[in-house]
Amino acid sequence: MSGAVDEVAVTAEPGRTARVRAVEVAAGRRRVAVIVLRIVVGIAFLALWHAASGRWIDTLLISSPEAVGGRLWRWTLDGTLWSNLSITLEATAFGFLIGCGMGFGLGLLFGRFQMVADVFDPYITAIYSIPKIALAPLFIIWFGIGIESKIAVSAAIVFFVIFLNTYTGVREVNPLYVNTTRIMGGGEFAVMRYVIIPSAASWVITGLKVSVPYALVGTVIGEFMSSNSGIGFLISQATGLFNTASVFAGIIVLAVVGAIINTGLKYLEAWVLRWRVS
Amino acid sequence: MTSGIVIRGVRKSYVARGRERLALDRVDLDIAPGEFVAFVGPSGCGKSTLMNMIAGILPIEEGSILHEGRAVSGINRAVGYMTQQDAVLPWRTVADNVDLPLRLHGMAGSARRERVAAMLASVGLNGFERAFPGELSGGMRKRVALAQLLAYEPGTLLMDEPFGALDAQLKLLMQEQLLRIWTERRQTVVFVTHDLAEAITLAQRVVVFSGRPGRIKQIETIALPPARDVFRVRFLPEFEAAYTILWDALSPEIRSGEAA
Numbered sequence: 001m002s003g004a005v006d007e008v009a010v011t012a013e014p015g016r017t018a019r020v021r022a023v024e025v026a027a028g029r030r031r032v033a034v035i036v037l038r039i040v041v042g043i044a045f046l047a048l049w050h051a052a053s054g055r056w057i058d059t060l061l062i063s064s065p066e067a068v069g070g071r072l073w074r075w076t077l078d079g080t081l082w083s084n085l086s087i088t089l090e091a092t093a094f095g096f097l098i099g100c101g102m103g104f105g106l107g108l109l110f111g112r113f114q115m116v117a118d119v120f121d122p123y124i125t126a127i128y129s130i131p132k133i134a135l136a137p138l139f140i141i142w143f144g145i146g147i148e149s150k151i152a153v154s155a156a157i158v159f160f161v162i163f164l165n166t167y168t169g170v171r172e173v174n175p176l177y178v179n180t181t182r183i184m185g186g187g188e189f190a191v192m193r194y195v196i197i198p199s200a201a202s203w204v205i206t207g208l209k210v211s212v213p214y215a216l217v218g219t220v221i222g223e224f225m226s227s228n229s230g231i232g233f234l235i236s237q238a239t240g241l242f243n244t245a246s247v248f249a250g251i252i253v254l255a256v257v258g259a260i261i262n263t264g265l266k267y268l269e270a271w272v273l274r275w276r277v278s
Numbered sequence: 279m280t281s282g283i284v285i286r287g288v289r290k291s292y293v294a295r296g297r298e299r300l301a302l303d304r305v306d307l308d309i310a311p312g313e314f315v316a317f318v319g320p321s322g323c324g325k326s327t328l329m330n331m332i333a334g335i336l337p338i339e340e341g342s343i344l345h346e347g348r349a350v351s352g353i354n355r356a357v358g359y360m361t362q363q364d365a366v367l368p369w370r371t372v373a374d375n376v377d378l379p380l381r382l383h384g385m386a387g388s389a390r391r392e393r394v395a396a397m398l399a400s401v402g403l404n405g406f407e408r409a410f411p412g413e414l415s416g417g418m419r420k421r422v423a424l425a426q427l428l429a430y431e432p433g434t435l436l437m438d439e440p441f442g443a444l445d446a447q448l449k450l451l452m453q454e455q456l457l458r459i460w461t462e463r464r465q466t467v468v469f470v471t472h473d474l475a476e477a478i479t480l481a482q483r484v485v486v487f488s489g490r491p492g493r494i495k496q497i498e499t500i501a502l503p504p505a506r507d508v509f510r511v512r513f514l515p516e517f518e519a520a521y522t523i524l525w526d527a528l529s530p531e532i533r534s535g536e537a538a
Contacts, residue, residue, distance in 0.1 A: 179335050180365040182353045184430065185382035194378060198369040275369045275410040 060244055067245040068252065075249065080234070085253060087230040088219055091147050095154025096215040103159045104204065107166025108196070117167070128164070132157045136222055145226045154218030158211040165207030169200030202276075205269045212261050220254065281346055282466055283309040283332060283434070288341035290327055300491035301327050305341070307485065307494060311433075312464040314504070316477035316484045318524070320532045324492025325470045329436050332468060333359050346433065358432035358465075362442040366411045366422050372398065373407035375422055379430040397425040401455065417448045424452070428459060434466040442471070453480060454508045461505045474528060478520050479508050486527045489534055496527040 053064035223232025238246030
């Protein structure tokens, strides 16, 4: 091949030498060590909690790991856990989807049309400055104490994060990519699909990662204020009864749900941004 | 006959901080179909501006540019465009990048796959179809850009310091590849560079621009055959003669640019 250059950044067939295997074994050992240590830290924490409970700190304040575990187990058996968790998850999911859809759509629109962005800028800034939680009472008046008001709260929170991230992502697109794609024959739609959206994706993903916990927060706060079901409702009801074990159980459920969603997003991010070289 | 590129009375100015700055002043130039023309000049002389106007990226406010008989207004889709900065999309694989212009031109799937494979083979990138640009070296990314540029067979190539970021040896290899492709296909080429030797090595005519505002100062026809050996051409007397003449035209512009 004339003109072929023998500079190779990626090798099609990597050589699996003894050194490669040694490096892999060392990395594997490290992974195992991390997992073992994580488990040790968790057990140590539970042991400390157990020791402190009733001995150094009143059980009314911190309950105890056995009581909280027992409560979670009972909730699981009698269906309380799932019936409330499903309500919270449903409200979070709908709020998240609606907020994302609107935020992404408007973000693209504002990003592509500078005039629109300039006109609406002060209003967006003003609305953005409102703590979205302050809108929760209003949404309860508008939509009642059912799931709709919780969806509205989490959608409002998610909307702004996604909107601002999408908008920034679109503004950051390298104009060279846009021009080159247009010269190669791309119209407005092709530029959007092949250039703008993939380029903004890293911003949008960052927005998603930030906003999923927010969506959960929005729902739970809505449930605290007024509702008759959901994990937030369980927590606030238990608080009224000074039932610390149930409060902790509710918090643990939320923590686990949040962690699962975040892990899912981490994989999504790794896939969408697989072209990025670390 | 109005083929090729016909530039008439093109003037371009930018308004910034309440002042108008003239970038290009009354440029007239004819580029024949199939001709390889290089633009050289000090930085800020408007050579890239003029090329971007031919590409339709910058609006033409005064004067006119005819490309293949049509007045350029808005993005010019009859050209291929390559810059110093990498324009291959980092989120598409090598094959998907070369495929994109074919897809945009509505070519059928099977024909596209064949063309992509052929283009990647012609620039020596077989086996890298599924790599992302970020995993390649700078020289390999240039070759992806070249394969993409040539895949949809534009009749005119606009190249703005395409090999500017490469080291000297790699630059020669890319020049050789470009020249080989051009002698086979005979596209019209506008090649912007600040490297006088590169301009003489590649082009049939070299256009020297003066510094701010940009004007055409001198046009020199290179007395070398179109098919050249890029590695040895610089030792020929014709090269030396052209270099001396062009350097005499260019150097005062560079000096005055530095002094200003």
